[in-house]
Amino acid sequence: MTDTTTSAAAPGAAVFTTRSPATGEPIAEHPVDGPEAVARAVERGRAAQAGWAALPASRRRGHLLAWKKALATELDAVARTIVEETGKPAGDAALEVVLTLEHLAWAARHADRVLRRRRVGSGLFTVHQRASLVHRPLGVVGVIGPWNYPLYTPMGSVGYALAAGNAVVFKPSELTPGTGVLLARLFDGAVPEHAGLLGVVTGPASTGDALARSGVDKLAFTGSPGTARKVMAVCAETLTPFLAECGGKDAVIVTADADLDAAADAIVWGALSNAGQTCAGVERVYAVREVHAALCERVVERAGALRTGAGPDAAYGPMTLAGQVGIVERHVSGAVAEGARALLGGPESVRAPFVSPVVLAGVPEGAAAMTEETFGPVVAINEVADVDEAVERANASRYSLGAAVFCGGGRAGAAIAARLRAGAVSVNSVLGFAAVPALPFGGAQESGFGRIHGEEGLRAFTAVQSTTVQRFAPPIALTSFAVPAATRDRAVRLARSLHRRR
Numbered sequence: 001m002t003d004t005t006t007s008a009a010a011p012g013a014a015v016f017t018t019r020s021p022a023t024g025e026p027i028a029e030h031p032v033d034g035p036e037a038v039a040r041a042v043e044r045g046r047a048a049q050a051g052w053a054a055l056p057a058s059r060r061r062g063h064l065l066a067w068k069k070a071l072a073t074e075l076d077a078v079a080r081t082i083v084e085e086t087g088k089p090a091g092d093a094a095l096e097v098v099l100t101l102e103h104l105a106w107a108a109r110h111a112d113r114v115l116r117r118r119r120v121g122s123g124l125f126t127v128h129q130r131a132s133l134v135h136r137p138l139g140v141v142g143v144i145g146p147w148n149y150p151l152y153t154p155m156g157s158v159g160y161a162l163a164a165g166n167a168v169v170f171k172p173s174e175l176t177p178g179t180g181v182l183l184a185r186l187f188d189g190a191v192p193e194h195a196g197l198l199g200v201v202t203g204p205a206s207t208g209d210a211l212a213r214s215g216v217d218k219l220a221f222t223g224s225p226g227t228a229r230k231v232m233a234v235c236a237e238t239l240t241p242f243l244a245e246c247g248g249k250d251a252v253i254v255t256a257d258a259d260l261d262a263a264a265d266a267i268v269w270g271a272l273s274n275a276g277q278t279c280a281g282v283e284r285v286y287a288v289r290e291v292h293a294a295l296c297e298r299v300v301e302r303a304g305a306l307r308t309g310a311g312p313d314a315a316y317g318p319m320t321l322a323g324q325v326g327i328v329e330r331h332v333s334g335a336v337a338e339g340a341r342a343l344l345g346g347p348e349s350v351r352a353p354f355v356s357p358v359v360l361a362g363v364p365e366g367a368a369a370m371t372e373e374t375f376g377p378v379v380a381i382n383e384v385a386d387v388d389e390a391v392e393r394a395n396a397s398r399y400s401l402g403a404a405v406f407c408g409g410g411r412a413g414a415a416i417a418a419r420l421r422a423g424a425v426s427v428n429s430v431l432g433f434a435a436v437p438a439l440p441f442g443g444a445q446e447s448g449f450g451r452i453h454g455e456e457g458l459r460a461f462t463a464v465q466s467t468t469v470q471r472f473a474p475p476i477a478l479t480s481f482a483v484p485a486a487t488r489d490r491a492v493r494l495a496r497s498l499h500r501r502r
Contacts, residue, residue, distance in 0.1 A: 016203070018177060021087035021318045021353055022310045030177045033201040038169070038210040041199035045140045045167030048197040053137045053165040057112035063191045064108035064163060068101055070190040071183075078182060082150060085176040087310075087317035087353075088274055096152045099435060103155060103453060106437030107163035114455045115164060115462060125495065128474040135462035137165030138241075142216035144208045144231065146223055147320050148277040148375075150176035151183065156441065156452035157220035157243070158183075161461040162198065169199045171211050175320060177202040209234060216240065218461065222279075223247075224373075225446045243460060244448035245441075247279045247373045248401030251394035252430065253416060254287040254295055255387055257408030262428065264298035266404070270430035271379035272303060272357055275316045277324070280402035282430055283374055285381040286390035292383040296361055299381060300344045303357040308377070318353035319376065325352045328376035331369040335380070338364045343381075365393060373399065387416060395421045401443035404430045423447065 014032040019025060031037070052060065071078060079093035086093070117134040141161040145154030150172060158168050172180030180200045188195040201207055205227075212219055212234040218241040221231050225246040235242045252270070254263050270282030287295045306315035319325050329350040336342055344359035355377050363370050363380040370380060384390045394403060403422040407413035413427035423443040426432035433439045440456035442448065451457055476491050477483055 016174060018085060018175065020084060021175075021320045021322070027084050028178055030181070030202040032203040033207050033210070034203075035210040035213070038201050038207065038214050041169045041201050042140055042142075042211075042214045042216060044196040045169050045199050048194055049137070049139060049165075049167035052162075052167065052194055052197055057116070060163065060165065061108045061112065063194065064104065064159070067187050067190040068104045068108065070186045071097065071104070072101055074182075074186060078151065078179070078186075081178045081182055082176070085150065085178055086147065086320045088320075089314060089317060090312070092274060092316075096149055100152045100155045100159075102435065103152075103437045104159040107160045107458060110438075110455070111163040111165075111458055114458045122468070124498070125476075125478070125491070126468070126474075128470055128472050129468040130471050131466070131468050133464055133466050135164070135459055136465050138461055138463055139217035140167045140169060140215075141461055142211045142214065142219040143168055143170045144211065144219065144221045144223065145170060145172045145176075145180065146279075147173035147175040148274060148279070150179040153222050153245075153279075154180070155183075156457065157461075158198065160452060160457045161218075161220070164458050164461040166217075166461055167197045167199075169201060169211060169214070169216065171201050171203070171208050174202070174204045174207075212240070213238075218243065220450075220452070220461075221245070221448075225448070228448060243442075243450035243452070245279065245401075245443070245450075245452070246446060246448035247375070247399065248281075248443060248447050249283050249371070249373055249397045249399040250280055250402045250404070250422070251284040251286060251397070251420075252282050252404045252406065253387065253390040253394060253420075254285065254291060255405075255407045255412075255416075256288050256290045258291065258406035259408075259428070260291055260295050260298055263406040264295060264302055266406070266430045267295075267299055267379060267381075268302045268306075268357075270404070272306065272316060272377045275308075275319055275355065276328075276377040277320060277375055278431075280424070280431055280434065282379055282404070284370060284394070284397075285379060286384045286393055287381060288386055288390065289383050292361075292381070296343055296359070296381050299379070300359050303359055303379075304344055306357055308354050308356050316377065319355060322353065324375055325350060325355065327372075328355055328374055328378060331367075331372065331374045331376075332358050332360070332378060335360050335363045335367045335369040338367050340364070340367065340369070340380070365396070371397070391416065391419045395419075398446045399443065400445045401447035402426075402431070402433070423451075 015029045018027040082093035115135040122131040184200040187198045220243040222245045228244040333347045340363040349356040358378040360380045404426045405413040417425035424433040440451035440454040442451040
């Protein structure tokens with residue numbers, strides 16, 4: 001297979017170099033795409049989108065499934081690129097590709113059913129009208145992706161937008177551009193007659209700014225709340241629709257009758273996998289008093305057995321974003337200084353670019369480790385009197401992305417889940433919703449707004465068009481100046497009489 005990690009730059013054009021998070025060694029060079037390059041990508045996408053949208057739904061489905069097959073065939077190459085750029089273990093990267101394939105398959109196979117024209121009732125006074133609605137493609141969708149899951153997360157927008165009939169211009173993180181470049185190359189190879197429908201632009205924040213100003217018909221963004229506000233402000237200048245997924249401070253509630261071994265195993269994975277760099281990862285745990293000590297013991301035992309570092313036997317790798325190491329250290333040191341107990345690790349666990357597992361207990365609820373997104377391998381397990389207190393504390397966060405409940409019974413767990421202000425909740429598992437393509441994903445408050453995945457994710461990249469077709473002349477033509485006043489008054493009296501009934 002030819003090199004897929006270096007994108008072509010014009011002679012003399014500015015470039016940037018990606019580096020291994022683990023070693024600092026250079027990986028590849030990519031162009032710094034400015035406004036002109038971004039505009040060309042959008043123009044090319046708009047030209048390709050006209051033919052794509054005109055295809056029968058079955059043809060688009062076939063093309064997307066061909067792309068899926070290409071991704072599956074090149075799974076090792078895609079995973080290898082993810083490993084190089086993020087530092088995550090090979091198994092984690094492969095799993096990311098597999099989850100992406102599941103979502104792409106679902107979007108391709110269900111787009112027609114979800115978005116096709118459907119009839120709606122017209123009402124008593126408009127019985128002469130046949131009413132319907134259809135979800136039409138927007139045109140060109142811009143996607144700004146993250147570095148922590150450089151394939152799975154942006155494909156929640158890229159794949160669903162394409163399935164809905166749009167073109168996409170994708171700006172991957174400057175830490176993981178090779179993954180985006182490879183994704184587009186595989187699309188062009190699998191669907192050559194629609195090459196350019198998925199375009200990729202690379203570069204730093206200035207490239208993302210250019211994409212937001214490029215005239216795309218919607219922009220989907222994943223990143224921090226602060227950056228989301230800046231991008232949204234740019235979109236507001238042209239009223240460009242905006243979808244934002246901005247991370248979380250996800251909580252887990254553990255009740256007295258929960259399976260503690262299962263809860264501990266899930267908490268450790270949810271908090272530490274991908275070095276804790278997961279938007280819906282576990283950062284806070286609220287365990288009722290009766291089981292708090294036993295849960296902490298199980299979590300510490302499991303987390304302490306994990307090896308951090310490079311190599312095939314490491315449970316997780318380095319921090320991908322170098323600057324995040326300082327945030328993790330500040331949260332851990334601050335929590336300990338404010339009275340938290342370090343049950344495993346502590347400030348000394350931070351040895352850039354790696355951070356060993358940290359388990360805290362008794363963390364003050366106002367500490368940064370409980371209020372800000374840590375985005376590292378740190379979990380705080382606090383004791384609560386009962387489930388009511390656990391729910392109150394979980395909901396006190398300004399984030400509201402995901403959550404989990406561990407409880408003796410699924411029905412009781414679902415009742416607790418219904419009380420949580422979170423966009424997605426798993427009962428007796430963590431991140432269970434992420435692997436179900438039919439479920440929408442997204443949050444509110446500092447976690448952003450809008451939804452990807454599922455039917456809502458397909459509709460998010462469409463515009464609704466409502467249509468009425470007059471089937472026969474109405475008994476009372478209320479939309480004409482020729483209607484006598486007496487006739488209009490009779491219609492009003494009839495409507496009033498009908499609507500006064502219960």
